Amino acid sequence: MKKNNRKLRPRLLPLLTLLAALLTLSGCHGSRGMEAFRIPEDFDTSRDYEITFWAKNDTNKTQTDIYKKAISDFHELYPNITVNLRLYTDYGRIYNDVITNISTGTTPNVCITYPDHIATYLTGVNIVVPLEELFADPRYGLGGSELRFEGPAQAEIIPQFLEECAFNEHYYAIPYMRSTEACYVNRTYVEALGFTLPEVLTWDFVWEVAEAATARDGDGTYLVNGQKVMIPFIYKSTDNMMIQMLEQKGAGYSTAQGEIQIFNDTTRELLYTVAEHAKTGAFSTFKISSYPANFLNAGQCIFAIDSTAGATWMGTHAPLSDISEEALVEFETEVYPIPQFDPDTPRMISQGPSVCVFNKPDHQEVLASWLFAQYLLTNEVQIAYAETEGYVPVTSMAQNSARYQDYLSRSGQDNDTYYDIKIRASQLLLTHVEDTFVTPVFNGSASLRDAAGQMIESVTKSVNRKETIDSAYMDKLYENVTSMYRLQATMQATSDKKDLGPLPPMAAALLAGLGITWLLIGAYVAHGAAKNRKKRQNHH
Amino acid sequence: MKKGFIATLALALVLALTGCGNGEPDQDEKSEGVMTYAEYEAAALDTQVVIEAYVQAKQSWWENQATVYAQDKEGAYFLYNMACSEEDYAKLTPGTKIKVTGYKTEWSGEVEIIDATFEILEGNYVASALDVTSLLGTDDLIAHQNKFVSFKGMTVEDAGNGSAFMYNWDGSGEEGSDLYFNVSLNGNTYTFTVESYLCGADTEVYQAVKALEIGQTVDMEGFLYWYNGVNPHITSVTVK
Numbered sequence: 033m034k035k036n037n038r039k040l041r042p043r044l045l046p047l048l049t050l051l052a053a054l055l056t057l058s059g060c061h062g063s064r065g066m067e068a069f070r071i072p073e074d075f076d077t078s079r080d081y082e083i084t085f086w087a088k089n090d091t092n093k094t095q096t097d098i099y100k101k102a103i104s105d106f107h108e109l110y111p112n113i114t115v116n117l118r119l120y121t122d123y124g125r126i127y128n129d130v131i132t133n134i135s136t137g138t139t140p141n142v143c144i145t146y147p148d149h150i151a152t153y154l155t156g157v158n159i160v161v162p163l164e165e166l167f168a169d170p171r172y173g174l175g176g177s178e179l180r181f182e183g184p185a186q187a188e189i190i191p192q193f194l195e196e197c198a199f200n201e202h203y204y205a206i207p208y209m210r211s212t213e214a215c216y217v218n219r220t221y222v223e224a225l226g227f228t229l230p231e232v233l234t235w236d237f238v239w240e241v242a243e244a245a246t247a248r249d250g251d252g253t254y255l256v257n258g259q260k261v262m263i264p265f266i267y268k269s270t271d272n273m274m275i276q277m278l279e280q281k282g283a284g285y286s287t288a289q290g291e292i293q294i295f296n297d298t299t300r301e302l303l304y305t306v307a308e309h310a311k312t313g314a315f316s317t318f319k320i321s322s323y324p325a326n327f328l329n330a331g332q333c334i335f336a337i338d339s340t341a342g343a344t345w346m347g348t349h350a351p352l353s354d355i356s357e358e359a360l361v362e363f364e365t366e367v368y369p370i371p372q373f374d375p376d377t378p379r380m381i382s383q384g385p386s387v388c389v390f391n392k393p394d395h396q397e398v399l400a401s402w403l404f405a406q407y408l409l410t411n412e413v414q415i416a417y418a419e420t421e422g423y424v425p426v427t428s429m430a431q432n433s434a435r436y437q438d439y440l441s442r443s444g445q446d447n448d449t450y451y452d453i454k455i456r457a458s459q460l461l462l463t464h465v466e467d468t469f470v471t472p473v474f475n476g477s478a479s480l481r482d483a484a485g486q487m488i489e490s491v492t493k494s495v496n497r498k499e500t501i502d503s504a505y506m507d508k509l510y511e512n513v514t515s516m517y518r519l520q521a522t523m524q525a526t527s528d529k530k531d532l533g534p535l536p537p538m539a540a541a542l543l544a545g546l547g548i549t550w551l552l553i554g555a556y557v558a559h560g561a562a563k564n565r566k567k568r569q570n571h572h
Numbered sequence: 573m574k575k576g577f578i579a580t581l582a583l584a585l586v587l588a589l590t591g592c593g594n595g596e597p598d599q600d601e602k603s604e605g606v607m608t609y610a611e612y613e614a615a616a617l618d619t620q621v622v623i624e625a626y627v628q629a630k631q632s633w634w635e636n637q638a639t640v641y642a643q644d645k646e647g648a649y650f651l652y653n654m655a656c657s658e659e660d661y662a663k664l665t666p667g668t669k670i671k672v673t674g675y676k677t678e679w680s681g682e683v684e685i686i687d688a689t690f691e692i693l694e695g696n697y698v699a700s701a702l703d704v705t706s707l708l709g710t711d712d713l714i715a716h717q718n719k720f721v722s723f724k725g726m727t728v729e730d731a732g733n734g735s736a737f738m739y740n741w742d743g744s745g746e747e748g749s750d751l752y753f754n755v756s757l758n759g760n761t762y763t764f765t766v767e768s769y770l771c772g773a774d775t776e777v778y779q780a781v782k783a784l785e786i787g788q789t790v791d792m793e794g795f796l797y798w799y800n801g802v803n804p805h806i807t808s809v810t811v812k
């Protein structure tokens with residue numbers, strides 16, 4: 033009854049078309065765009081500014097309270113800047129609303145978002161502010177002299193997290209929080225099945241245990257839990273599942289230039305594996321069955337993979353729960369990184385919200401927005417928010433602070449602030465930052481991500497419906513997914529960017545002609561300017 | 573004479589009830605290849621189902637997918653993310669008869685039809701609310717899942733924040749978010765929801781729930797949605 037927020041599962045790609053159409057129609061913000069942002073010499077404190085901040089929370093009141101406190105504290109420091117908060121619980125809806133508002137010039141000033149989404153916003157001209165010059169500004173930049181708060185220097189933002197916000201040769205965002213995925217394991221059941229948890233969880237181990245857990249008696253009751261329901265392995269975000277498996281396998285997903293490589297043989301092999309285990313009932317997904325946490329906590333799941341930012345829902349004594357007290361089962365929970373193909377070189381995704389600043393005609397207003405965005409990186413905000421879930425702060429300043437270290441050291445002291453599963457989830461990422469990766473960001477990358485997950489969802493659903501999963505099925509699936517997410521357009525655009533060989537002679541001649549024309553124009557203008565200078569000198 | 577009169581009356585009654593009197597087909601009769609509600613109920617999960625029912629309420633439309641409450645005279649259906657153009661969505665007014673082909677599935681206890689397509693048929697039926705107050709807390713309630721129902725004489729309780737309602741389940745939302753409120757009957761408390769896609773901030777019920785006070789007695793109507801237990805999506809509230 034609580035976090036049932038599946039009501040919006042937007043397919044993002046068609047929005048690209050919408051955005052393109054809107055931008056085409058609105059020449060004002062589309063073809064010419066706004067004037068590029070320039071940093072004002074001084075921040076004009078004699079004026080009042082009202083800025084909007086669209087924020088995402090995990091349907092978590094503490095998080096919304098932290099946003100509100102940050103806004104209030106910031107207002108005390110900058111009484112002339114009022115920040116209006118608009119809350120979302122879904123990145124997809126923020127994305128949708130931003131796109132709708134780009135065409136009308138009513139984007140928010142500051143927005144929590146994903147880099148994939150920003151790549152789409154960049155379809156418009158000067159919509160999102162590139163931040164590198166603001167980072168470096170000695171007065172208002174990161175750690176700048178004129179700031180009324182102690183913010184991090186650029187070097188104090190964890191480099192991997194900051195790099196995730198760099199694409200198209202600019203920084204278009206700052207990281208806000210980071211998480212990865214964790215495998216929350218019912219150790220009690222694993223051991224009851226006669227297995228011993230390894231140091232590093234592998235896919236083979238997870239599949240083997242999951243298959244063993246499907247054993248039932250003649251009555252249909254699962255032997256491991258004595259219940260009628262058991263889905264041993266449930267994955268929340270199947271897009272991440274596919275992306276991480278491909279990364280671990282060293283197989284193609286996409287290039288930084290946006291070349292789509294996902295439709296390869298490794299993907300097929302992975303989908304056959306998914307089908308094999310869906311068929312026995314060993315595997316399912318959030319979209320098909322429901323939240324992994326609900327099944328895990330009811331003793332109906334053994335391996336629940338979800339974000340570390342979902343840790344407060346995991347385990348018998350989780351502070352947040354969607355199921356009744358009577359349905360809870362007592363078991364020991366382990367927190368592992370996601371399963372690996374090669375335990376010696378673990379790879380896991382880095383994810384989490386970033387913050388972008390939208391451009392406005394009033395550059396003072398943009399500067400005010402940047403000041404607020406930067407304020408979100410202060411220790412006060414970073415540590416408070418990180419403590420709400422299995423997030424980690426994005427600055428070394430916050431991570432190394434005495435307050436945060438003290439927080440980590442209190443793991444398990446209670447089942448609320450110091451809930452051990454939550455703190456272990458944070459520590460998982462802190463110890464594996466070097467093993468994280470992100471997928472390339474380009475216009476269309478959000479759709480490719482959706483397509484990656486859709487293939488796992490489709491195969492699992494098809495197996496449940498007793499359809500045949502064979503080569504013909506896979507061919508059709510690739511075709512359907514390409515069409516559904518309009519990947520053909522992205523593939524074509526990339527293909528057009530590829531080296532097309534030497535220019536045809538006619539084109540080369542035309543270009544040479546153009547070059548010569550420009551040179552002649554330049555020479556004529558220079559000649560005229562020299563004559564004018566002479567005239568002015570003679571006049572004086 | 574008397575016998576003849578009774579026979580005539582009986583014949584007239586039968587004709588009236590079956591609708592044969594005006595020569596039109598019985599709109600409640602299922603078409604060829606369409607399941608009765610009993611057959612739908614008996615169908616296994618993940619199997620294809622074909623049903624005919626009448627739209628009772630529309631919850632949302634997004635990217636050519638509609639989520640709809642539908643009902644026939646025997647039972648109710650939740651049609652989740654059914655393929656639907658925006659143009660067709662406008663035609664799905666309460667009472668509209670549709671034929672739906674999709675897959676029966678269950679998500680957190682909610683039995684629904686997904687991956688569905690539909691066509692609009694001739695016919696109209698708007699269900700009256702079935703009073704299920706006495707079934708609250710019993711195993712019999714789930715038999716009425718997704719139906720348009722009513723709850724009568726319940727008492728508004730503290731939502732957990734000293735107020736009669738909360739935005740989202742934990743108070744993390746704001747105007748426009750789902751509203752959660754608690755109502756009790758015979759010492760048992762239940763959480764009801766105003767689902768913001770079904771009934772947004774501009775609806776009467778949304779504003780009525782915001783105006784509730786702890787201790788008030790209310791009658792309510794809504795759809796019997798399920799999420800890990802009963803979680804009615806309320807569409808009207810009347811303070812007694």
